[in-house]
Each structure stands twice: as structure tokens, then as C-alpha cells.
Amino acid sequence: MTSTLPEATTVDDVLTPVGERLAVTASRLFYARGIRAVGVELIAEEAGTTKKTIYDRFGSKDALVVVYLRRRAADWQAVVVAHLDEHPAGTGAERVLAVFDALETWLARQWRGCAFVNAYAEVAGTDHPAMPVVRAEKLWMRELFTAVLVQEGFDDADRLGSQLHLLYEGAIVTLTAGSQGDALAHARAAAARLLAG
Amino acid sequence: MTSTLPEATTVDDVLTPVGERLAVTASRLFYARGIRAVGVELIAEEAGTTKKTIYDRFGSKDALVVVYLRRRAADWQAVVVAHLDEHPAGTGAERVLAVFDALETWLARQWRGCAFVNAYAEVAGTDHPAMPVVRAEKLWMRELFTAVLVQEGFDDADRLGSQLHLLYEGAIVTLTAGSQGDALAHARAAAARLLAG
DNA sequence: AGATAACCATACCGGTCGGTATACTCACAG
DNA sequence: CTGTGAGTATACCGACCGGTATGGTTATCT
Numbered sequence: 001m002t003s004t005l006p007e008a009t010t011v012d013d014v015l016t017p018v019g020e021r022l023a024v025t026a027s028r029l030f031y032a033r034g035i036r037a038v039g040v041e042l043i044a045e046e047a048g049t050t051k052k053t054i055y056d057r058f059g060s061k062d063a064l065v066v067v068y069l070r071r072r073a074a075d076w077q078a079v080v081v082a083h084l085d086e087h088p089a090g091t092g093a094e095r096v097l098a099v100f101d102a103l104e105t106w107l108a109r110q111w112r113g114c115a116f117v118n119a120y121a122e123v124a125g126t127d128h129p130a131m132p133v134v135r136a137e138k139l140w141m142r143e144l145f146t147a148v149l150v151q152e153g154f155d156d157a158d159r160l161g162s163q164l165h166l167l168y169e170g171a172i173v174t175l176t177a178g179s180q181g182d183a184l185a186h187a188r189a190a191a192a193r194l195l196a197g
Numbered sequence: 198m199t200s201t202l203p204e205a206t207t208v209d210d211v212l213t214p215v216g217e218r219l220a221v222t223a224s225r226l227f228y229a230r231g232i233r234a235v236g237v238e239l240i241a242e243e244a245g246t247t248k249k250t251i252y253d254r255f256g257s258k259d260a261l262v263v264v265y266l267r268r269r270a271a272d273w274q275a276v277v278v279a280h281l282d283e284h285p286a287g288t289g290a291e292r293v294l295a296v297f298d299a300l301e302t303w304l305a306r307q308w309r310g311c312a313f314v315n316a317y318a319e320v321a322g323t324d325h326p327a328m329p330v331v332r333a334e335k336l337w338m339r340e341l342f343t344a345v346l347v348q349e350g351f352d353d354a355d356r357l358g359s360q361l362h363l364l365y366e367g368a369i370v371t372l373t374a375g376s377q378g379d380a381l382a383h384a385r386a387a388a389a390r391l392l393a394g
Numbered sequence: 395a396g397a398t399a400a401c402c403a404t405a406c407c408g409g410t411c412g413g414t415a416t417a418c419t420c421a422c423a424g
Numbered sequence: 425c426t427g428t429g430a431g432t433a434t435a436c437c438g439a440c441c442g443g444t445a446t447g448g449t450t451a452t453c454t
Contacts, residue, residue, distance in 0.1 A: 016400065020256065032317050036233040037408095038440060049401060051443075061442065111322065117310075118318035120374040122231050124309050134313065138375030163387040166367030173366040174359075177317040178335030190360040190391060236411060247432060254430095260414065325450065376395080 003150040006143040009073040019057040021047045027068045031115050055183050069133040072115045079106050092152050093195040100188045113176035167191050200347040203340040207271040216254040218244045224265045228312050232319050266330040267314045289349050289393040297385045310373035364388050
């Protein structure tokens with residue numbers, strides 16, 4: 001199979017040392033407390049710098065939010081690809097289910113759900129520059145499932161990929177907002193059944 | 198089968214006329230723009246009253262948020278039950294899938310996803326009184342699926358109910374944050390396959 | 395040597411936030 | 425007749441918001 005995985009989100013900008021510290025701090029705070037709940041002054045303080053540097057490096061809070069989401073996407077996608085690489089191509093359903101293993105690793109200490117869904121909750125309906133980043137991450141996940149299914153020789157990869165993506169998103173929501181601890185096990189079981197055709 | 202559907206969320210408080218107008222207005226604004234994005238002054242203005250009355254009736258913004266979510270849960274649950282009532286008990290998979298019909302009706306003009314997931318995004322990690330309301334709504338949906346499955350005589354209703362719930366939550370996320378227009382069709386197809394197991 | 399980029403410190407801007415205070419009108423029930 | 429609860433109107437509070445202005449110190453590169 002010549003199908004390749006979807007192109008991962010890249011973090012093109014090389015930041016200055018303080019800029020890097022700001023991006024890391026902002027990511028931590030935005031995810032832990034929400035975007036509107038975190039002021040630029042707090043980010044500057046916790047990064048050991050001042051608002052001035054934030055605006056010198058990023059120009060606006062909105063732009064910093066975009067940096068946060070793009071980095072988050074890149075990090076998560078790297079985890080997924082790493083988990084896929086642990087399973088040789090051609091191992092079929094087992095390799096597809098590795099995406100859920102990646103999710104388990106990723107969510108082990110993330111208690112505030114999907115950063116992109118959370119960002120959507122705060123900016124949907126506006127022209128905030130984060131909106132396309134959110135959409136792109138969801139599209140990437142769907143295309144990832146589809147691409148792996150193609151590689152593993154499954155029929156109807158588009159349809160099946162969309163269905164697995166639903167289980168993936170549902171698992172995050174019920175595990176976090178729903179506090180259902182065994183959500184991932186249910187998702188894996190349902191995915192295995194769908195893959196068994 | 199003697200299994201009954203889970204008890205629906207009730208809106209116990211009978212409000213004064215202006216209080217009712219405030220609750221309706223707050224619900225519309227909180228859902229459309231998010232909780233933190235909407236100030237109490239704006240709610241008062243659009244309801245044709247003043248902040249004073251908000252605090253006389255509800256005591257705090259947080260309490261008004263709880264009213265918003267409880268009413269939203271009650272409204273949605275009524276829609277689901279109405280759709281279930283259109284299908285006579287004993288029609289098996291068809292009746293289970295009616296929940297997805299209800300969702301289609303409900304989401305037809307709702308462009309900002311699940312109100313409870315959105316609220317979670319803004320308040321998770323705090324002691325905000327909305328948190329238990331969010332959890333309760335997710336639990337209700339899972340128990341609804343399970344109860345209908347029991348009524349329709351499916352084996353393993355707990356497990357299957359959790360799996361269908363994942364598809365339900367995933368459909369909302371991918372349809373809204375993911376802009377995937379056919380998400381509900383995929384969810385219904387996947388649900389049908391799991392039910393055919 | 396001079397320029398430039400990176401950074402720090404501090405003060406300031408107009409605006410909005412949730413919440414409170416005061417004082418008034420009106421309908422209705424004892 | 426006299427409360428009492430519901431509602432209106434407006435002013436105010438301290439705190440915080442995103443963003444800007446000014447001025448200064450380093451280190452590096454040409």
C-alpha cells in the first residue's frame with residue numbers, strides 16, 4: 001500500500017528563549033484553566049517576563065492562542081505516530097487499535113479533555129484565528145484512521161475511518177466531562193467489533 | 198421488561214415573569230457565546246431588565262449558569278423521550294436508533310455543539326456548581342441507552358449502551374468542532390452495526 | 395564603533411467584569 | 425390601610441482585562 005499518513009501539524013516558528021518559555025507557559029495555563037480565564041499578565045508572570053515581551057514576540061493574545069493549539073496538535077500527533085511505529089505495518093486491526101493506546105497514554109494525566117474541543121467551546125461563532133486550527137485537528141484524526149485502514153487493507157476505509165473517529169472523540173468526552181473511567185475500554189471494544197466487520 | 202428510563206432532569210423552581218425572561222435570555226446567550234463571554238449586564242439588557250433583578254432572583258451569575266444548564270438538560274431530555282414515544286416498545290434496533298433521530302432534530306439549528314461539553318471546557322478544574330450538572334447529563338444519556346436496550350431485550354445492555362453513548366458524543370463533536378456534515382449518518386451506521394452484533 | 399535584537403521594569407490607557415447600594419413605583423393581600 | 429414582594433433606574437465599587445508607551449540594559453554581529 002502506498003497510502004501515507006496525513007501530514008502532521010508543524011511548529012514552524014523558531015522562538016527566542018523567552019518566547020519559548022512564554023509558549024510553554026501559555027500552553028499549560030490555557031489548557032488547565034481555559035483561554036478567557038487566563039490573562040496575559042499571568043502568563044508573563046509565570047514565564048518570568050513581562051507583557052511587553054509577549055506583544056513583541058506574538059503580537060496579540062489571539063496569536064498566542066494559535067501557537068498554543070498548533071503546538072498541542074504537533075505534540076499529540078507525534079505521540080500517535082510513535083505508537084503506530086511500534087506496530088509493524090500489516091498487523092491489521094491491532095495496528096488500528098494502537099491509536100487508542102496512544103490516547104490512553106496521552107490522557108493518563110490530562111484532566112481537562114480535548115484542548116481543541118475546549119477551544120471550540122470558547123471561540124465558535126467568532127472569527128477567532130483558532131477556529132481553523134481546531135477544524136484541522138479533527139480532520140487530521142479522521143484522515144489518520146482512514147489512512148491506517150487503507151494501509152492495513154480494510155475495505156470501505158473512509159466510512160470505517162469516520163466511525164472509529166466517532167468512538168475516539170466520544171471516549172475523550174465521556175472520560176472527562178462524563179467522568180466515566182472505563183470509556184477507553186468501551187471505545188476499544190466497539191472499535192474491535194467494527195473492524196471485525 | 199420492567200426497566201424504566203432514567204429520571205429526567207426537572208426544573209423545580211417556578212420563576213417570576215421577569216425571572217423567566219432572564220432564564221430564557223441567559224440560556225440563549227450562554228449557549229451562543231459561552232459563559233465567560235457573556236456578562237450579567239448584557240443578559241439584563243437583552244431581557245429588558247436590570248442587574249438588580251438578576252441578583253434578587255438568582256443570587257449570583259454562577260447560580261444563573263446552573264439554571265441555564267438544568268433547563269437545557271430538561272429540554273433535550275424531553276425531545277429524546279418524545280422521539281422514543283414515537284416508536285412502540287418492542288421495535289428493537291429501530292427504537293434505539295430513534296435517539297439519533299432526536300439528536301438530528303435537536304442539532305438542526307444548534308451550531309455550537311454540546312452545551313454541557315462547552316460548559317465543562319470553561320469550568321472544569323474549579324468548584325463551579327455547574328460541574329455536577331454536566332456530569333449528570335452525560336450519565337443520563339448513558340443510562341438512557343442502556344435502559345432502552347434492556348427494554349428492547351438486548352444482551353449486554355450496559356456494555357452496548359456505553360458504546361452507543363460514545364458514538365452519540367463523538368457525533369456531536371465531529372459535526373460541530375469538526376465540521377463533518379455527515380457525522381450523524383456515520384454514527385447511525387456504526388450504531389446499527391453494533392446492534393446487529 | 396555603531397547598529398540591532400532581545401529583554402526587563404513600570405506606568406498607563408479605556409473598557410468591562412461581578413456584585414452592591416439606594417431609592418423609587420406598583421400590585422396585592424392581611 | 426399597611427405591609428410586602430416584584431420590578432425599575434441609576435450610580436457606584438474594586439478588580440481585572442487586552443494592549444500601549446517609555447526608557448533602560450545587555451549581548452551579538454557587521
